[in-house]
Amino acid sequence: MTDLLSPLHEQHVALGARFAEFGGWQMPLQYSGIVAEHRACRERVAVFDVSHLGKVRVSGPGAVAFLNTCLSNDLERVSAGKAQYTLACDDTGGVIDDLIAYRISDDEVFLIPNASNTATVAGKLAAAAPAGVTVANLHRDYAVIAVQGPYSDETLAALHLPVGHDYMSFANAVFATQQLTVCRTGYTGERGYELVVPVAAAALLWNEVLAAGREYDIVPAGLGARDTLRTEMGYPLHGHELSVDISPLEGSVAWAVGWKKEVFWGAAALKAERAGTAKRRLRGLVAVDKGIPRPGMQVLTADGAPLGVVTSGTFSPTLSKGIALALLDAPYPTSGRVGVQVRDQVLPFEIRDTPFVAPNVRQQ
Numbered sequence: 001m002t003d004l005l006s007p008l009h010e011q012h013v014a015l016g017a018r019f020a021e022f023g024g025w026q027m028p029l030q031y032s033g034i035v036a037e038h039r040a041c042r043e044r045v046a047v048f049d050v051s052h053l054g055k056v057r058v059s060g061p062g063a064v065a066f067l068n069t070c071l072s073n074d075l076e077r078v079s080a081g082k083a084q085y086t087l088a089c090d091d092t093g094g095v096i097d098d099l100i101a102y103r104i105s106d107d108e109v110f111l112i113p114n115a116s117n118t119a120t121v122a123g124k125l126a127a128a129a130p131a132g133v134t135v136a137n138l139h140r141d142y143a144v145i146a147v148q149g150p151y152s153d154e155t156l157a158a159l160h161l162p163v164g165h166d167y168m169s170f171a172n173a174v175f176a177t178q179q180l181t182v183c184r185t186g187y188t189g190e191r192g193y194e195l196v197v198p199v200a201a202a203a204l205l206w207n208e209v210l211a212a213g214r215e216y217d218i219v220p221a222g223l224g225a226r227d228t229l230r231t232e233m234g235y236p237l238h239g240h241e242l243s244v245d246i247s248p249l250e251g252s253v254a255w256a257v258g259w260k261k262e263v264f265w266g267a268a269a270l271k272a273e274r275a276g277t278a279k280r281r282l283r284g285l286v287a288v289d290k291g292i293p294r295p296g297m298q299v300l301t302a303d304g305a306p307l308g309v310v311t312s313g314t315f316s317p318t319l320s321k322g323i324a325l326a327l328l329d330a331p332y333p334t335s336g337r338v339g340v341q342v343r344d345q346v347l348p349f350e351i352r353d354t355p356f357v358a359p360n361v362r363q364q
């Protein structure tokens with residue numbers, strides 16, 4: 001099967017991007033280098049193409065009420081113009097996908113699922129939807145451009161786009177005769193925005209963002225830097241920290257479950273798990289000295305007994321050390337030293353709380 005291409009693929013080729021497969025899409029992995037792009041996002045501003053993410057519109061009378069019987073979080077916690085992190089779970093409490101829900105009105109919600117899970121999420125919602133509620137898979141109709149970093153506001157303001165609204169809120173604007181959504185969200189831990197734009201205006205918007213950010217030394221950044229940035233924040237990635245085999249409680253996103261709701265997918269299983277003891281918990285690990293952990297590496301106790309497994313691991317450009325997220329078995333220690341089997345060596349790591357780096361997403 002041929003990988004899908006971003007609507008910005010030609011722009012990435014012209015910028016010398018190196019590509020990799022992400023969720024069935026050929027997407028930029030890096031341009032100038034992962035570490036340089038990571039630091040540009042932390043210190044200045046970077047622009048990412050995340051058009052492989054899904055786009056699903058749920059509309060019709062009572063769309064919010066319907067979704068609230070499906071997705072884990074409580075959409076009634078947010079008003080129109082707000083976005084919410086939420087989960088689609090199965091009957092066992094496993095996570096089919098994690099996604100962002102944009103509440104446009106009581107009768108319209110725009111969802112951003114992960115690339116490889118879009119068709120599954122859209123299909124399950126369509127099968128469950130009552131008469132009058134429509135679920136439209138718009139995966140190829142929109143691009144998503146993320147502008148992230150301390151100078152993201154200045155960059156977008158130069159294009160006369162709305163900035164300064166609250167974290168997890170969104171505003172609409174017109175660019176090149178096309179209506180786009182500017183949402184103050186992101187996956188880097190920095191102040192920033194995600195622009196959901198019709199494909200017809202995507203290339204122009206990408207080029208204009210790069211031009212507007214030139215004053216601030218903007219760089220295009222690939223999904224390699226996006227991964228190191230999100231790992232420093234301890235943000236979960238579906239297929240690593242969350243999956244149909246890893247519940248929200250195990251993956252440390254139980255805060256995205258509306259526990260007071262009576263009905264949502266997986267409610268019975270999740271409430272039963274919450275009433276007992278989760279068999280695993282996600283923890284952060286930081287290398288004591290050398291060593292870069294990778295997914296699948298075994299975590300060991302101080303005396304060499306199996307304790308868990310690394311779900312995400314990388315070199316942290318900010319800390320200049322190896323860091324990891326790991327699922328540790330009960331009683332899952334909250335502090336102390338463990339070993340990680342890195343090739344033929346067991347290297348020492350400290351258990352740490354996440355995020356590993358102070359977040360700036362809510363900075364005013």
